[in-house]
Amino acid sequence: MFNRKRRFVLSTLILFAVLATNFLAACAPQTATNIPTDSCGPIEPSDKDVQYALSFGKDLFNTAKWVKSYTVEPYKVSVSRHNDTEGSVAYLEYLMYNCGYNQTDLNNYFNDAGFNVVFGDYDTHKLAHFCEIKSLALYEYDLVSKGENYFARYWVKQDSGTRVLVVMLVFPTDSQGTMDRYTKQLFPQLTSCPNS
8 A cells, every 4th residue: 555655646747747747838039940040040030020120211201102012031131111191212221241241242242234124114223422431431323213303312221140130212303392301300320412
């Protein structure tokens, strides 16, 4: 009888230990073992990256006229807003360089071939001006689409040693004043290139 009680107590303790272990394991912070990484860390943007991208300029583009969509992909978050009433586009990319980046990396990404892709849906695009201050560069383009003239401002901001913020605004050429109001709030330190 003593052995039976002992086995019962021992079985009960083992069962309790197994249940407690499973319960604690379920409550413990989960380590993501299936998150894709490169040699410097996860390639998927963090929640903080996504929130930063979604919140940048949100107060400017908060009317129902501005329709927003966004995507999260390896190494970047993209936010697109378009305003069909004004014939305008606001586009943002938050790029991840997990191992850091240098000027060569930026030159390889922001070059003629890259801008041919960016403006590939336009009939023509021509770089009108380029300027930069510290960690912020601005490319200004003249665009034509379906016989209509547009103007683009394309900022590249070195946000940190591993993140680059890209913001592009496209407005009809005759809406330069409207674009200027937006740019003064987005990048007051570099709203346009001198002599533009």
